Amino acid sequence: MASPRRALGAVTACATTLGLGLAGLVAFTGGASAASTNLVVNPGFETGSLSNWSCDAGTATVVGSPVHSGSHALAATPTSSVDAQCTQTISVQPNSSYSLSAWVQGPYVYLGTSGDGTSDVSTWSSSSSWNQLSTSFTTGASTTSVTVYLHGWYGQATYYADDVTLTGAAGPSPSASASASASPSASASPTASATPTQSATPTPTPTPTATSTGGTGGTGKHKVTGYWQDFDNGATDQKISDVNSAYDIIAVSFATADPNNTGGITFSLDPTLQSKLGGYTDAQFKADIAAKHAAGKKVVLSVGGQNGTITVASSTAATNFANSAYSLMQQYGFDGVDIDLENGLNSTYMAQALHSLASKAGSGFVLTMAPQTIDMLTASSDYLATALQVKDVLTIVNTQYYNSGSMNGCDGGVYSEGTVDFITSMACTAIQAGLSPSQVGIGVPASSSAAGSGYVQPSVVENALNCLAKGTNCGTFKPSTTWPGIGGVMTWSTAWDASNGNQFANNEGAFVHAMP
The missing domain is CATH 3.20.20.80 (Glycosidases)
Known part of the structure; x- marks a missing residue:
């Protein structure tokens, strides 16, 4: 940033909107293996509640329609300051491969992980009908838990999710406890300067959960x-x-x-x-x-x-x-x-x-x-x-x-x-x-x-x-x-x-x- 900076001249590169410009960056992979045990607790919200899930306050509920299967599904509505994120922390094995998928519906629905110990993954879609998001990852050498998240996008309409699946080796002490993740949406809490979700490729993931290594910096909200x-x-x-x-x-x-x-x-x-x-x-x-x-x-x-x-x-x-x-x-x-x-x-x-x-x-x-x-x-x-x-x-x-x-x-x-x-x-x-x-x-x-x-x-x-x-x-x-x-x-x-x-x-x- 040496002063003065070099002038770049007029640039009129054709920027694209979120829905078009980023779609090609997202990898949709196959679904999880049916032969593996699903590690997600309350994956289809069939308890009729958000048990085992931790969601942005006041944004999420369980509904009877629309659903992908069973009798219930998640419905979550973002605001201008939070993206209606729901998370669940799951016990896993180090150095192991996992597949993650979920059926979703609505504008800009995101599925991903944080805390993989390698490169966190994420994927998204925007559709008025049910569609399956899928991705996979490998845990790090000392990773024993991973946080799975779903969220929408700021100011957009309600999104729906159902049948969340994580398959792979269960952790040594499988835990069905609800996620106690940090405040998911950094914009909702300006002191939460980081929002973990990156896959190794530049996928558009608005806000996963802040990790323990994220610094806040500054002395106030801005x-x-x-x-x-x-x-x-x-x-x-x-x-x-x-x-x-x-x-x-x-x-x-x-x-x-x-x-x-x-x-x-x-x-x-x-x-x-x-x-x-x-x-x-x-x-x-x-x-x-x-x-x-x-x-x-x-x-x-x-x-x-x-x-x-x-x-x-x-x-x-x-x-x-x-x-x-x-x-x-x-x-x-x-x-x-x-x-x-x-x-x-x-x-x-x-x-x-x-x-x-x-x-x-x-x-x-x-x-x-x-x-x-x-x-x-x-x-x-x-x-x-x-x-x-x-x-x-x-x-x-x-x-x-x-x-x-x-x-x-x-x-x-x-x-x-x-x-x-x-x-x-x-x-x-x-x-x-x-x-x-x-x-x-x-x-x-x-x-x-x-x-x-x-x-x-x-x-x-x-x-x-x-x-x-x-x-x-x-x-x-x-x-x-x-x-x-x-x-x-x-x-x-x-x-x-x-x-x-x-x-x-x-x-x-x-x-x-x-x-x-």
């Missing part, structure tokens, strides 16, 4: 992120302690590629900046990070930038990335990492690396991303594909809504950067593709000097937030539903903001933190 520059480029030089208190997440920019370790990263303070700051030492830097922690802030290490050349394209490279990133987290006290690779990334191996890092870091891990707008146009775009695969450990994606020219929004319309329509229609694309609203943030420059193009007045950002969260102050594009849990805002950079009188921190910080 987050303000700023990038701290580890170099001097004409903006106000800052120590970490100088960063305005309005910033909830501070992204230290940048870690670079370790030339001696494929996929590995390294970081050290820039000597020129250290000198300009009067001899800013490692010890002071670490102490400043600790002080931000004491103030309730999060500090992450941003990887890459405009000129970053980190390549993670193999399992070995993924391991090296995770190990080196974790070492730097321990050395400096970083809470996690920010992925800002603007020269492409391999979604499969980057997702592997980030899951490994999250596992090492444990509870409190913060993962942010700052993709260019062009990298978030469809679920198959490299960044959006990666974000979808790591949404179980993802805090927020702050897309750079600048240096972009014109782009297609989620409705297929072409919108110019620097407008409310551009921001809202692109944020809509990310949410429709499967990110939770709380994982979607608005990235803008702190001043006209901070980027080649795309600087907007605070009122434009605030109107966009109101449009996304409340359906007010929209431009010509108005989303079909609202997302009160929208993640927040980001700026490049805190140094350019300081040079501009802290306009972003003072205006956007106050506005975002006042949002309900």
Whole structure:
């Protein structure tokens, strides 16, 4: 995210809607083997109740019609803030293969798993008649339970599900207890920054259940992120302690590629900046990070930038990335990492690396991303594909809504950067593709000097937030539903903001933190 970013020119790539653009990404596999025992308890809701299932409060019930078989089925109705998710945690065996299926009916019904220990899986459909969703997975070496989930999509009509089947080896102590999973829908609880559901391929899964490794980041429902520059480029030089208190997440920019370790990263303070700051030492830097922690802030290490050349394209490279990133987290006290690779990334191996890092870091891990707008146009775009695969450990994606020219929004319309329509229609694309609203943030420059193009007045950002969260102050594009849990805002950079009188921190910080 080095400033200024390179201009991309006008891009009018043909974006697609959720129903059309993502359908080709979903694999529908055969049903479960009839010879195997179904591990799901109350799979057809024939108890006449939601026993053994845990659902978003007030969204689910058991009905007598329509049903696929038997006398009952699940009916669940999403709202604008929750996707009506129902889960059940099931005992399984490590290193074992399983098949999952369910009969579903309705708009945007999702079936998947979290906690597989390998790559969580998911699939979806949108149909007015009963159809079977099927997928399969293999558990990890230490996996003893898996959470199965069903959910719909924000603001859509009621969906129905019946005859849920999970076949494979039962766990050593089969348990029929109801799932005690974390709040399923990150948008319903903005502090739940992650929503686990990714298959290894970029399938559109809006919200599975948050895992124990998912970090929240920030200090409230909506987050303000700023990038701290580890170099001097004409903006106000800052120590970490100088960063305005309005910033909830501070992204230290940048870690670079370790030339001696494929996929590995390294970081050290820039000597020129250290000198300009009067001899800013490692010890002071670490102490400043600790002080931000004491103030309730999060500090992450941003990887890459405009000129970053980190390549993670193999399992070995993924391991090296995770190990080196974790070492730097321990050395400096970083809470996690920010992925800002603007020269492409391999979604499969980057997702592997980030899951490994999250596992090492444990509870409190913060993962942010700052993709260019062009990298978030469809679920198959490299960044959006990666974000979808790591949404179980993802805090927020702050897309750079600048240096972009014109782009297609989620409705297929072409919108110019620097407008409310551009921001809202692109944020809509990310949410429709499967990110939770709380994982979607608005990235803008702190001043006209901070980027080649795309600087907007605070009122434009605030109107966009109101449009996304409340359906007010929209431009010509108005989303079909609202997302009160929208993640927040980001700026490049805190140094350019300081040079501009802290306009972003003072205006956007106050506005975002006042949002309900």
